[in-house]
Amino acid sequence: MNSLVSNFQSALEHSFIDQSKESSELYKAKLLANQNEDGSFVLNELLDELNTCEDFFFAVAFITESGLMALKTTLSDLAEKGIKGKIITSNYLYFNSPKMFNELLKLKNVEIRITNMEGFHAKGYYFNHKEYETMILGSSNLTIKALKVNCEWNLKINSLLNGDLIYSIKKSFDTMWNASFSLTKEWVENYELNYQPIINTQKLDSTLSPFVLEKEIVSEENASYQTEIITPNHMQKQAIQEIQKIRDEGKKKAIVISATGTGKTYLSAFDVQAYSPKRLLFIVHREQILQKAMNDYQKILGGSNSDYGILSGNQKITNEKYVFATIQTLSKSETLQKYATNEFDYILIDEVHRAGAETYRKIIDYFNPEFLLGMTATPERTDGFNIYELFDYNIAYEIRLQDALKEDMLCPFHYFGITDLQIDGHSIDDKATFNQLVSNERMNYILEKMDYYGYSGESVRGLIFCSRKDEANELELIFNNRGFRTKALTGVHSIVEREKAVKQLENGQSDYLITVDIFNEGIDIPSINQVVMLRKTESSIIFIQQLGRGLRKASNKEFVTIIDFIGNYDNNYLIPIALTGDSSLNKNDLRKKTMGTKYISGLSTINFDEISKNRIFQSIETSTLNSAKNYKEAYRNLKNKIGKIPRLLDYIENDTIDPLLVANYRKNYPEFLKWMKEDIPELTEQETKRLTFLSKELLNGKRNHEMILLNKLIESDNISLFEYTQLLKQYDYTVDTNTLNSVNRMFNLEFFVEKEREKYGNTPIILQKNDIYQLSEEFKQSLKTNSWFKKCVVDLIQTSFKRSERYDLSEVFTYNEVYSRKDACRLINWENDEQSTIYGYRMKYNTCPIFINYHKDDDIANKVKYADELIDRHTLLWYTKARKTMKDATVKAILNYHSNDLAIHAFVQKEVKKASEFIYLGRAYPKIETAKEEVVKDKDGKDTDIVSIEMKLANMVPLETYDFIKQK
Known part of the structure; x- marks a missing residue:
């Protein structure tokens, strides 16, 4: 029977007759x-x-x-x-x-x-x-x-x-x-x-209601905006409660971390309303946003105009209750000395990530308010200054981009990462000349894409970010010559000029503002419905700041279009970091999030065209993501945030660098802390080796059996085999003789080669005797006499459990996750680590892991006339090693997999590289009728026998993974 017909018949039976019937995911019926x-x-x-x-x-x-x-x-x-x-x-x-x-x-x-x-x-x-x-x-x-x-x-x-x-x-x-x-x-x-x-219909006929429900009308938040009836949203209510809780504990400082566009100014106004200060000081870094902040406060607090005053440049205040000041004016000694140190009982600092500057410190050190509140969307610093310490580590509330989208607090966005134009066969990159950036060819391409992806609403209100002042000025001329109303704004333009240009955009008198960096933050133009990025991404923070310019909700704006022209830049890997908030520094995690952009919450979408996606992959591959600089910066940021030396678990709980990478950057985490010049307790050489073992082999969370046993033995002197197996069954983990033996061989180090046994301490950590498990005397004594060692072990266990949540541990391997050859040897319960002898595949103990390097090195690929290939998303064309025929014992065993009860596991690596990580494609089942002998050229150009077999994959390869693997 035709294999396609057979697949459909089994899918039909699975979907409509018997769900236990094995079927390809590709063909079966599915509820969406x-x-x-x-x-x-x-x-x-x-x-x-x-x-x-x-x-x-x-x-x-x-x-x-x-x-x-x-x-x-x-x-x-x-x-x-x-x-x-x-x-x-x-x-x-x-x-x-x-x-x-x-x-x-x-x-x-x-x-x-x-x-x-x-x-x-x-x-x-x-x-x-x-x-x-x-x-x-x-x-x-x-x-x-x-x-x-x-x-x-x-x-x-x-x-x-x-x-x-x-x-x-x-x-x-x-x-x-x-x-x-x-x-x-x-x-x-x-x-x-x-x-x-329909949206304009005042009274709708009930017969139309089923259809009307689908109309994407203005949200409640926008309705409030239009009528000026403003009440706290869900986030603001929660934040106000948390700020009050901090005050109730007698604390005088707090910081709020909230994504751009989530209403920080209104939030602070609601809290001021609840606090009812005798006098308020609101500090901003730009005069441009003073008036807007003051107007927002008036909407919430009410009162007469005489209650509000601006302190900036030539504008002076007297006895106003609510004072809105620029940092530049307030920090002048002659201005500051006019006020008593307790003049204001509530002080609020906007964009407080700037507070490391001398001007801010001068003001903070001078005043002594009853309560100090700081607000920022981006508290992370690269200069080492600790913003959190400034507020006694009192984080009242934190909501980042993904959470804000989930809560429907921001305007939905459609992000389009599209490849920048190639000129004379060369992509726009760091070496692009001015003439290339503003060439007619590139302008035609940019305008074509801007028109194709469009904007929400009747007319465009756009913001364009470019990389150079001369480019901004030239783009203004080009756009205006092509019929647009455009203004370039750079650092040379005054506040008055900027405000005028912004008002013209808001009023519909202008189509686009073109800028270099001055609008990254501190500007509020809710009506922006298109953001165009004509520059490389210098940092994930700046990227989010620029993206955030369009995320404020406004009437007649259903969504904002983000068009990012992606050139051939080394740091394109920063784009998925910014969009996902992924700070793990884990290249595989970043690749997965670039492959699959469907994770974004709410009504927003992320889209990359094929070429730009490939450029990001290349950037991730060649990036110095795991550089010492990045590790140090991530560590300092986390330590600054929590106000103490972080545990490994803290990295996960604060969504920062993958603790597996931190722990293994040096031998173990204490060694990493020493590298960071931290003053930590000493460990013996043997204790260091034990922590190295736990970090290198068990921290990854790919199997929890070992850590469950170790955790139980730290709590009690011993545990019986029966108690241990019952504990494993509670978690629906595999419990069989081979798995239990594998756990034993990990802890007595028999699984490892001699060199690793020496590195890990050379003697067992856990002993099993008469079906009773207990810690070795040496390990038990270390836990008892060295509290720092015990703290490190417990941290490793807890972190491993938390990290294991990414895996389906009811199965041996998790589909579409990454494993090494060594991982496979351990998880399929081989007695020893035989990674060095697998050479593509090896059959042992009724298991056969297959490891495929999909894209061979160029010097090999040019000589080898055969290659493993994904024919489609559920079929793998696989070749045996050279010099094999149908008579070979391993080939026979693979073809007789059903009667032999042989489990074949397929792993694929896109290309040969230093990191030995392979994506798990799932169980593979040979299509026996497709097996055939071939004569091919080996890497030395000589004829050799080989067997090819089509393998049916139990799981359909996700489209993103499939495209990623196949793309060269």
Whole structure:
């Protein structure tokens, strides 16, 4: 029987008859719903299908700009590949806006038609995959809420080409298509004349309510903004409670860390309202934002204008209750001396990450308020100054970008990382000349992309960041010559000039402001609906600051478009760090988050085109991510934040560097602390070796059996084998003789080669006698006599447990996670570490791990005329070692895997490199009928026998991993 037909039959049986029937994930029917907890969204499936199809069609009644935005990068990539599609939508109920129809017209590879069918409410997505076809049918229209947030049910079904259901669906679509008319610019113009958006309807007919619910109307926060009725949002209420709790404990200082755009100024005003000070001092670093801050306070606190005063430049104050001052004016000695040290009972410092400067310290040292509050979005410092210490480590509240998006506190964004233009075969990079940056060719490309990705609302209000002042000035001329109203602002422009330009943008008298760095922070323009980045990312902090310029909510703004032109820069790896908040310095984690951008919360999306994604991968690979500088900076930042020498567990709890990397940067964590010049207690040589063992072998959390046993023996003198196995069963961990023997061989060091046994202490840590486990006398004495050693061991155990949460420990390996050859030897319970003898694969104890270097080194690849290959996402073409035929004992055993009960595990590494990390693709099952002998050229150019076998993978390779592995 044809293998494809067989796969479909088993999928049909699994989906509709018996779920225990083994089936490929690729073909079985599936319910699609939005589940934010595990990052599962209907949008994910649409993107996966688009990225693997030959052609497609959609029949959807309602489409929004934001829903379309989520697909634009993928549709653009498909256009480059010549893959085309069709979309039928409607003018039913005037749900679809004229602007959305204009956005559809921008799709080069998609033909659009409109149906006048009364009651058209279809929601179907079809994808042709050449050998089979896929349909997604259900409740989701092409709106961002339906694809990511709403409670939606959709059924994903697959069919072979002759299936009756798929035939009926295509026939129905063809009928609708032929009865529809093509979308044109002229039709949109006529449609706009009669357009009556539902959002403006004062009283809605109840019969329309099912459709109206899908309209993405202005949020409650925006409604409050428009009517000036301002009440604390969820975050602000929580923060106010936490600030008050700090005051109730008798503390006089606190710091709030809150992402840009989350309403820090309003938050502070609400707290001032609750505190009711006799006199308030609000300090900012730029005169430009004084008036805005004061106006916001007036909205919350009320009172007469005479209660409010500004201290800046020529503006002086007298006895106003609420004083808003710039740091430059206030820090002058002649100004400061006019006030008593207790003049203000409540002082608030905005953008307090700047407080390490002498001007700030001068003011902080001078005044003695009843309460001091600092606010910042980015407390991390590179100059070593400890902001947290300034506030006695009293962090009242902390909410970062991802959390703020989840809480719907920010305007949703659609980020597009797209490749910058190649000029004469060369990419824009650090060496790009001024003429290249402003060439006609590049300008045409930039304007084309800015138009394609668009913006929310009727007119653009854009902010463009570039790298040089002369570039900003030239871009102003170019944009204006092309019909835009644009102003370049750099450090040479006065506050008055900047304020005028900002007002012109807000009032719609200007389209774009072009700047170098002056708008990274301290500027509030809620109406910005497009941010364009024409510069390399210098730091993740600056990236988030610039991204944040567009994240404030505003009326008539559903989302903000972020267009990042990614050149061939060494530090492109900073982009996923900034977008994800991932400070782990773990290259594999960063690669995974670049591969899969579907983790972003709420209505926002992150999109990279294929070339820019590859550039980021290359940047991660060649980066000095694990440099001494980065380790020192991460350590100092964490120590500054918590006010003490961090434990390893603190790194996880504070979402910073991966503790596995810290502990193993030197022999162990105490050695790392010595390297950081910390004064810590001494350890004996043997204690150091024990900590090295725990750090190198067990801290990774890939199996918890060992740490559970060690943790229990620290709590009690001994534990029986029965008690230990019962404990493992509580966690649903594997309990068998081989696993228990493996645990023993780890602790008595018999698993390791002689050199490592010496490095780890050479004698057992845990002994088993008569089914009783107990610590070795030497280890027990160290725990008893050296409290520092015990503290380090307990920290390693707790951190390992916490780190293990990334793995599914009910299985031997976790699908799509990374393992080394040594990990595999341990986890499949081999008696010894045999990583050095695996050479691609090795069969032992009814297990056979296969390790594949997907992209060989160039000097090898040019000679070897065969290569392992992922044929598709569930099939691996695998080659044995050279000089093997079908008569070879290992080959026979692999082909007879079922009768031998042989477990074959497939691991793949994108390319040969120093780090021996492989992505686990899951269990592999040989397709016996595909096995064949071949004669190929080996690396020396000589003929050699070899056997090729197609392997069916139990798990479908995630599309992001599949693309990552296959890309060169």
